[in-house]
Amino acid sequence: MLLHPLFLLFFFFTFFSNPSLLSFSLSQEGLYLHTIKLSLDDPDSALRSWNDRDDTPCSWFGVSCDPQTNSVHSLDLSNTNIAGPFPSLLCRLQNLSFLSLYNNSINMSLPSVISNCTSLHHLDLSQNLLTGELPASISDLPNLRYLDLTGNNFSGDIPESFARFQKLEVLSLVYNLLDGPMPAFLGNITSLKMLNLSYNPFEPSRIPPEFGNLMNLEVLWLTQCNLVGEIPESLGRLKRLTDLDLALNNLDGSIPESLMELSSVVQIELYNNSLTGELPSGFSKLTSLRLFDASMNGLTGEIPDELCQLPLESLNLYENKFEGKLPESIANSPGLYELRLFGNRLTGELPSNLGKNSPMRWIDVSNNQFTGKIPGNLCEKGELEELLMINNQFSGEIPASLGSCESLTRVRLGYNQFSGEVPAGFWGLPHVYLLELVSNSFSGKISDAIATAKNLSIFIISKNNFTGMLPAEMGRLENLVKLLATDNKLNGSLPESLANLRHLSSLDLRNNKLSGELPSGIKSWKNLNELNLANNEFTGEIPEEIGNLPVLNYLDLSGNLFYGDVPLGLQNLKLNLLNLSNNHLSGELPPFLAKEIYKNSFLGNPDLCGHFESLCNSKAEAKSQGSLWLLRSIFVLAGFVFIVGVIWFYLKYRKFKMAKREIEKSKWTLMSFHKLDFSEYEILDCLDDDNIIGSGSSGKVYKVVLNNGEAVAVKKLFGGLRKEGEKGDIEKGQVQDNAFEAEIDTLGKIRHKNIVKLWCCCVTRDYKLLVYEYMPNGSLGDLLHSSKKGLLDWPTRFKIALDAAEGLSYLHHDCVPPIVHRDVKSNNILLDGDFGARLADFGVAKVIDSTGKGPKSMSVIAGSCGYIAPEYAYTLRVNEKSDIYSFGVVILELITGRLPVDPEFGEKDLVKWVCYTLDQDGIDQVIDRKLDSCYKEEICRVLNIGLLCTSPLPINRPSMRKVVKMLQEVGAENQLKSSSKDGKLTPYYYEDASDQGSVA
Template structure:
């Protein structure tokens, strides 16, 4: 590599000399030749290096600065330029370089040793790239280095011993890599270090080294998600300059020792998501500079010491998800800076200190899931800055009239308490309120017309109370409303026709009231509706035909009303998981397409139909034998219905919206987090319902969960060991955790956490709003994607799989690559998902251990599986080749049009043998004027799907080939 750069440099230098002899501008410095060589190495898709030319001065180039005394290049800052290619070793020729940043690009390969020739380099930032290999110890030869940032790459191995030689280093950032081993004690030799971040590395356990206490100048230390164990060493107490301490998301399991109180300048103490035990030391009150304490998600016990009230600078106190008990100390009332108090999921009892809020201005106040009693403090809204007020799942009582002036509220969650009286009129119409949860209390009164002013309201949950009167038509003015549950109250009157304006509504549950009149006929305008429950009311009239146009509907319950007329034939076109029209006054013939729903028409004697078990045949004759048989059938069906409905509700709990609700599991939940969470497991568990199911597979269901924060997550639910004796489920869950918990890549779907009990295993992922490639290409409503977008999806996917194969140690075989397992974010960037079948290869003397279990999806499985039953990285390459063919052709991997026994690979090969076969292969939706790029990708796909594994490229080769087929560079427009 170095020799090729040298030859390139000589050629460029010759060209420059020729240019000078012909009157072209004389080069400004000898560094010009190196800068032009650097440009040749890197691809510049966004043209940031456009003004770099042989006829210009390097000091005028974008991202370049020269020193004041000469024309030598002193600083290179190409951060966020979108550059692609290997690390340009020619940089090592720039002897006067003091500053180098290539951050946030797509630089690949290893750091070349040539870089160590830049002996004056003080600042080196290579973060957020795709650099691989072990951390090179020879970097320590850069003895002047003060800042070393290698975060966000794929470096593996251990931290080399040579790093102890960085005597001038002030910043060391190795965040988000794949480093193993343990955190070495020799880092304590870096006595000038001010900032140390080793967060998000899968170290092999180990403890926090005692030597860390020798870094006497250290101000910030970040060791979260490093798989650390044991106790926090007492030497930490000697770091007198420390201001930020983050040991969160490890396996620290000792007590929270008082020596931490020696960190008198500490402003941020983050110990969340460990296994810390014992109590909070009383000496914590000596840490007078503290602004943030986050010790959430631990196993802390005892009470909050009164001395916390001495922390006059404290702004945030996070102690949620522990085993703390006792009363909330009254000393917190004197903290004038406290704005965020989060103590949920503990065992606090007694009253909330009644002066909380009188001396401060809260923005977040969350005491939910405790055993608190009494009333809310009267001055919580002091200052008008309270955004989130969560006190659900307690034993609080009394009125909430003190909240009448809380116009700043965005989320109010009071569910499952004993509050009573009327809800303040101003609260109903609060313009910034997005979530209002008042369920399972004793509230009464009417909903005022002011609710029409709550323009930001997304969720309104007021079920299981004593609200009465009419539902105001002004609710129909809330265009943002997606969830309305007013079940099990005393509402009367008719359903307002104005509800047809709720075009964002997904859940509508008004069951268990005294509503009368007809269902508004324009209900078909609620296109997003997934759940409609109007059961146990006094509704009359006919069932609107328009309900049959609600193609998103999967839950429909209109039972126990006085509905009449015929069952609309349009309902047969719905794909429902639950359907009940029982106990009405319906008549006539039931459409045969509804016969698949059992127990749907009980106690509707005037209905008849063919193929139903719960209603009579329309050809029924009244002889005694047939009547006796029918009675027996109906009796059995009734028994089956009762048992079936009981099982159904036990299995399919949906939010807190139905009167006979039952939770999915009783807990306790075991939570393993991989990133800092702004939610807790209860919110996830309570959001799993049939209306939110977005996919169903052989192992379990996938739900879409909309958090109260506005963020959306995807949750895969797998049965636990208690519900199945098939150990494959449990091993599949563990495989996905072990795989996704340690890998970090922008094209790999992010796993936030896993939640498990004996009954259920939940995997909580980032949500991909555009579904999968399969949805886009082959779904009910295929989307027309231009070729540049398809190419971007292909390259993103290839980079994710290449990371698994080449940058993870040991390498990871996915085993089920298919278009439905490649998900698309809102920008249509691809993320590889579903590692339920992934296995990690173990290294042996004779190579890699091969798996011997058949895996994958029909149409994507490599042909060698038929005789070897062994999965390798080359079988993943074959599957990805099939995905490429889908992107090129727009066709499915298996289709009857290919002929008997044929798949897309055989079909494409057969078409290419025809004279005009290429026209049949290419998807016209991908635009023909990118013909050259499309044909190149088609060639890559055929290379990947070669019948012989040895002839297929590696995924690293595939990435390189796809980069060379950039449609913006090779279009034929």
């Protein structure tokens, strides 16, 4: 059949005007890569140079070719933000030897066809979203030398086929969900140089003695692998080993002497285990050792001199039971920059030459029994950053040399016996942000040189003998957050310049001899949470400005000479403590301060009158009896008229409402999701204002008691009729319609014990009703942040966290396709009569794209302030990691008892506040004081899980399945420990673990 001439003309015009439709010139490997590009989600257009008009892909981004054959031999797409399943077509590139897809969103499971990539030497798929089991076929790659699958969600066992690797030199499976036993057969891969299995929830296992067969091994990392038992002697055969890390496990017994045969070892990390006994002899053989960390164990005896004679750079032995003196030889290590020995029983003096021959940066010898003076050479090299010596018996003065140590950032010398004046330069160190001298015998004045301490944030000099005035130069310390100078001999008035400290949150100057009036301008202290000036000689009137401080909740001005009225503005404050006793105040007490909780807040002010018997004399009361009788009569008459009017209006309104309801009943349609024992009419009859138990922007929630005695909760969504042209109402109604559909689509199909049950929905033209199971204890948020918080002890809070985690895990891992809640918060966790937790409110839930193309972009941000993951807020891309961040915030709420966003935090949210407080004040200032201290260790472990969940990088957050497993392990470990020995507190997430004991 002949083609029509017009068709031929159209054909030639189309293809010659758009040659890309032909792509005849692109090589076969280029076609494979271009097909791969089309299969991936590329939101940043990283693959825009992959143009099918080219002859060869060799000039494309990330592609490298053999210069002789133009065949692709390397593909590096690291950090490109691409998403989608692993592109199996890559295995058709016959000469591909190097493949890196590091730090992307490659998801789903790793296909077994990976074994077809037979030319691969280097395979890096770390920091992605791969799931499922490790494919056994990967060991069939005959030339593979480098395999890195770090930071994915692989689960199950390591395949036994891995023992067949012939040339593999690097195997890294860090941060996955591998939960089988520690595989002994990996000891057969004798070509290995690096074996890293850290941070996997293996079942409790011993370190396989077979690992001693890996004679070429240089790096062995088994951090946090749930290891138990003793360290095998066979590890001493690894003569090429340079790095041994067995930290964060449950290893016990003594450190084997065979480790002293590791002649090449550079660093040994054994911290946070249960090792006992003394350090082995033979350290003198480890001539290459630079870092030794055996902290947080139960080691005893003295620190051996031969260890201190090594050219160490870092020595960490804190939180053990070492005794005796620190060997003088430690001062001769030329490269020593880190020395952490806190939490032991060490005695004697620090070596006098410490720091003279070495670039010391971090010294922490807190919580020991050291005596003597601070060595004058600590900052000889000018690099000392942290000097922590709290809770010892040090004495003498601060060396003048430290006054010029400008590298210092943290100084904690509290709870010692230091005396004398502080060197002038020491006050003004430019980079110090924490200066603590509490509980010593320092004397003299605070130097004007403090003006140069521009970075100072926390300043604690309480319980000393400091004299003189607070220098006006302190007003230049713009970053100052805490100023604590109690129990000194300071005098004079407060400088006006203190009003410049806009970030100040705590000002505590009680028990001094300060006088004069309070400075003007204190209204600028918008972040002030605590103001304590008790037991001084302040005078004048209490400034009205104090009542305008938005986050002040602790105010103590007792024991001064204040006079005049109590400012009315104090009624605006939400105070946990108010104490104005023992002053010269007079006049009438503001009515809103006449509460029982403030009963003792005004004692010792004889001229002050109020509603407390202790304040008002009988003469004043008798004088006002006549006027009170007249006022009461007027109020009684007005009240009677008001009540009669209300009753008449109620009867009329009820009659009208019942008539209207009868008309509306016929308009409802019912959609049930479970077998019902009630009708929609039982629901409709009870939708009265008397039954409202909650309300929000989208509607109201009612408690309805059915005829059978059971209760249900009914959410009534507004919507339905919207007049044409009312754009705002239309948009609002559309959002509510979407929320209603999302709720029934999600909850109507889900069946799980930790997800609230949706009985049915009722729809009419004007309203939509959702009928749920009733939760007697309301929401976690309401209970946690109300006066009923005392009902939630730690076992109850832990149970709630575990229940909520299991509900989220079901959504993420067991629903097909997975579901992202997008609004996980304490107010959306409901509690039944036994405080069992249920996830609720799925109005913004989304199904994850089943095509596997990674996170889906949303048009608007869903969620609540303080719970929104940082990456979600600026990319609008949603996946399970967003829920995990929000759940981590809920964990922090449970532990701290604080709101996710609170004016007390300033510009921080709860996550940042917890991290900051841990670093500055230690764990005790984070944990809710209503919780029993006997659960402290378990709380610390759960806090660590919460911090993992709120990691800024999504890839570092564990999956919900892993979160559930970690919580279950915490519960199981707590039960085991309660029936055996008491466990010690060893939270390992501190930047500086000595902060555990910083508040004494």
